[in-house]
Amino acid sequence: MHPNPTYRTALEHPIFSLISRASGNLQMDSYVIGGYVRDFLLKRGEAKDIDIVAVGSGIALAKEVAKLLPGNPKVSIFKTYGTAMLKSQGIELEFVGARKESYTEDSRNPAVENGTLEDDQNRRDFTINALALSLQSDTFGKLLDPFNGLEDLEKKIIRTPLDPEVTYSDDPLRMLRAIRFATQLDFVIEKASLDAITKNADRIKIISKERIVDEIHKILLADQPSKGFALLHKTGLLPYIFPELVALEGIEEKEGQRHKDNFWHTLEVVDNIAKATDNLWLRWAALLHDIGKAPTKRFDKQIGWTFHAHEFVGSKMVYKLFKRLKMPLNDKMKFVQKMVLMSSRPIVLATDVTDSAVRRLIFDAGEHVEDLMTLCEADITTKNPKKFKKYQNNFKLVRDKIEEVEERDHIRNFQPPVSGEEIMETFAIKPSREIGIIKDAIKEAILEGTIPNEYDAAKEYMLKKGAELNLTPVK
Numbered sequence: 001m002h003p004n005p006t007y008r009t010a011l012e013h014p015i016f017s018l019i020s021r022a023s024g025n026l027q028m029d030s031y032v033i034g035g036y037v038r039d040f041l042l043k044r045g046e047a048k049d050i051d052i053v054a055v056g057s058g059i060a061l062a063k064e065v066a067k068l069l070p071g072n073p074k075v076s077i078f079k080t081y082g083t084a085m086l087k088s089q090g091i092e093l094e095f096v097g098a099r100k101e102s103y104t105e106d107s108r109n110p111a112v113e114n115g116t117l118e119d120d121q122n123r124r125d126f127t128i129n130a131l132a133l134s135l136q137s138d139t140f141g142k143l144l145d146p147f148n149g150l151e152d153l154e155k156k157i158i159r160t161p162l163d164p165e166v167t168y169s170d171d172p173l174r175m176l177r178a179i180r181f182a183t184q185l186d187f188v189i190e191k192a193s194l195d196a197i198t199k200n201a202d203r204i205k206i207i208s209k210e211r212i213v214d215e216i217h218k219i220l221l222a223d224q225p226s227k228g229f230a231l232l233h234k235t236g237l238l239p240y241i242f243p244e245l246v247a248l249e250g251i252e253e254k255e256g257q258r259h260k261d262n263f264w265h266t267l268e269v270v271d272n273i274a275k276a277t278d279n280l281w282l283r284w285a286a287l288l289h290d291i292g293k294a295p296t297k298r299f300d301k302q303i304g305w306t307f308h309a310h311e312f313v314g315s316k317m318v319y320k321l322f323k324r325l326k327m328p329l330n331d332k333m334k335f336v337q338k339m340v341l342m343s344s345r346p347i348v349l350a351t352d353v354t355d356s357a358v359r360r361l362i363f364d365a366g367e368h369v370e371d372l373m374t375l376c377e378a379d380i381t382t383k384n385p386k387k388f389k390k391y392q393n394n395f396k397l398v399r400d401k402i403e404e405v406e407e408r409d410h411i412r413n414f415q416p417p418v419s420g421e422e423i424m425e426t427f428a429i430k431p432s433r434e435i436g437i438i439k440d441a442i443k444e445a446i447l448e449g450t451i452p453n454e455y456d457a458a459k460e461y462m463l464k465k466g467a468e469l470n471l472t473p474v475k
């Protein structure tokens with residue numbers, strides 16, 4: 001047990017003494033609690049959002065703080081929750097009155113009544129999130145840690161202050177938060193918690209999709225996202241969120257032929273890509289790149305296991321999955337679809353890298369061609385070091401070739417070198433099928449390498465194609 005150490009250095013920012021003064025004015029006790037304290041002790045860098053508990057009205061304290069701050073910032077009040085928020089100098093302050101909570105079966109929104117600091121610490125999700133620092137002038141910076149959260153921080157353990165069965169059943173979002181914190185902080189969830197999560201997994205049904213997705217984003221953005229997905233899998237939460245991934249698990253063997261386990265493979269790919277990029281949506285693409293493999297899996301006596309058109313099927317599944325999870329069906333979703341759809345294209349190129357195939361790849365991938373290469377490189381999970389090196393080298397060749405071809409042919413943001421208007425003027429024709437045919441022929445000729453991506457060559461090619469269509473130039 002630690003004898004309540006004091007952490008004044010956590011409260012060096014002038015905002016804390018100001019809040020202390022405001023509490024004093026109202027003769028109210030207040031504490032910094034939760035993420036800020038945890039992250040300070042973990043030396044995770046100073047958080048930009050700070051939670052304050054007032055033993056009394058959080059809203060009143062927020063107003064008093066605003067009054068003392070230069071510029072008197074606006075206080076946003078959330079009456080139903082009894083909380084208030086204000087922003088000052090890039091810091092977001094959340095105020096809440098200390099409370100006691102009681103839950104009912106069908107909702108994660110509890111009935112609340114005023115309580116003590118202890119009551120408030122009791123309602124917190126994890127011991128490491130219940131740590132509070134005093135803002136009273138005589139005990140400024142003193143740690144209040146009724147559940148030994150400090151020890152859990154040192155031992156890297158996720159544990160609930162109260163009975164885990166009750167904690168997770170009351171608010172099932174905490175199951176995802178436990179897994180998210182374990183992943184982000186590289187902590188272990190203690191056994192009683194893990195068992196309670198497993199037992200209550202189906203309670204996740206009462207959590208809104210938006211909240212679930214928030215946590216999944218955070219898991220995906222961790223250094224090693226596989227940790228989180230392995231925990232979702234182990235606790236039985238995964239089928240409620242990503243049945244598509246569950247369907248990838250397992251290895252089948254027929255006539256001595258086996259395919260790899262595409263679930264565990266996918267998790268490796270996600271970890272690989274996490275080392276290469278912080279782009280959340282590229283990480284989503286890695287997570288979903290093989291989901292089309294479950295519905296397309298076939299066994300063929302001649303060629304063995306096949307997943308014909310899994311990329312196409314997978315990209316369609318991305319839409320359904322985003323829709324089911326109430327994620328925005330916007331350009332981010334289209335990006336993920338595109339990455340999934342194209343995820344095998346560079347692999348084909350790796351063995352036979354022709355200029356025209358590279359031009360087509362750049363044309364189809366457009367501005368996302370580098371992201372696509374990053375995904376393909378992350379997809380190499382072979383445990384054979386020779387093969388690993390070989391595949392990596394092949395992709396390096398493709399990357400070099402992409403650069404060389406792009407520098408010469410400028411396919412990346414392809415604009416037709418001859419416009420539709422010019423075709424119409426040249427042959428004195430109205431908008432018609434022929435214009436599309438000619439434009440398409442020019443594009444094809446450029447991608448094939450029949451002509452360079454230049455105006456003069458394209459114009460000449462237009463005249464030739466026009467003649468084939470019995471069109472006569474008028475100028």
Ligand code: ATP
Pocket residue numbers: 033034035036049051123124125126129130171173174177
């Ligand atoms: P981060 O901001 O890095 O996600 P955090 O711990 O600050 O971590 P918040 O969601 O900002 O997390 O919540 C602030 C605090 O509120 C937490 O530290 C915890 O004490 C409490 N809390 C948040 N969500 C819950 C919950 N579902 N059940 C119980 N306590 C919670």
Ligand code: MG
Pocket residue numbers: 035036049
């Ligand atoms: Mg926070």
